[in-house]
Amino acid sequence: MIYLAGIQEDSIVDGPGIRTAFFAQGCPHRCHGCHNPETWAFEGGTGFEPEKLLEIVEANPLCHGVTFSGGEPFAQAEEFTKFAGLLKESGYEVASYSGYTFEELYDAKDARRDLLESIDVLIDGPYEESERSLELAFKGSRNQRIINVSASLTAGEAVVESSDRWLGI
Ligand code: SF4
Incomplete structure (x- = not known):
């Protein structure tokens, strides 16, 4: 069961194109x-099976x-890994x-590493108010990076996404 604070359909601010965004509770x-x-509290939220969330997307x-x-999302890594697998199978x-x-997730000896390996793009790092900018595509603060996960796993280090789509061009 994945516990969510909310679902945003037809989002254009959580990545390129029209996306469905799922907001983890906790x-x-x-x-x-x-x-x-x-969304901070781990109590509450609404529970969904990953298969049900896939139906919403489809x-x-x-x-x-x-x-x-x-x-x-990585605080519910096992369940989000299942969901990511279903989504990838569906294209x-x-x-x-x-x-x-990225480095913390890459070195994690638990399901967080599995979730990292199940996704295409990671926008990483905490929000730092001193680094806040409204001009960044898909990021809240300058310390955050948009990472190409597949290329990063191959390289063994963070590789920043370079596609125009993710640069907001
Ligand atoms: S900005 Fe920080 S505290 Fe807020 S949801 Fe994201 S990671 Fe959690």
Whole structure:
């Protein structure tokens, strides 16, 4: 069961194209200036089976990509890994935000590494209010990176996404 604070269909701010965004309930990072503090508590949220969430995505013919946001999706890594697998089988691009860095997830000895390996794009790192900018495509603060996960796993280090789509061009 995945516990969600909300679902945003037809989102154009959580990655390129028209996407469905899933906001995880629960976040351990507590970034100063977080825009979604109502998602911090691990109690609450609404529980969904991954198969049900796939149905929601597939019911929208305009949707070609999916983004996990939060909250912290990697705090529910096992269930989000299952969901990411279903989405990939159905041909969707899967991106996820995380308050963890790529390096933390790459070195994780738990299901967070599995989730990292299941997605296409990671927008990493906590929101840092001192680095806030409204001019960044798909990011809240300059410290965050948009990472090509496949290229990064091959290289063994973070490779920043260079496609025009993700650069917001
Ligand atoms: S990681 Fe995201 S949801 Fe969690 S506190 Fe930071 S900005 Fe808020």
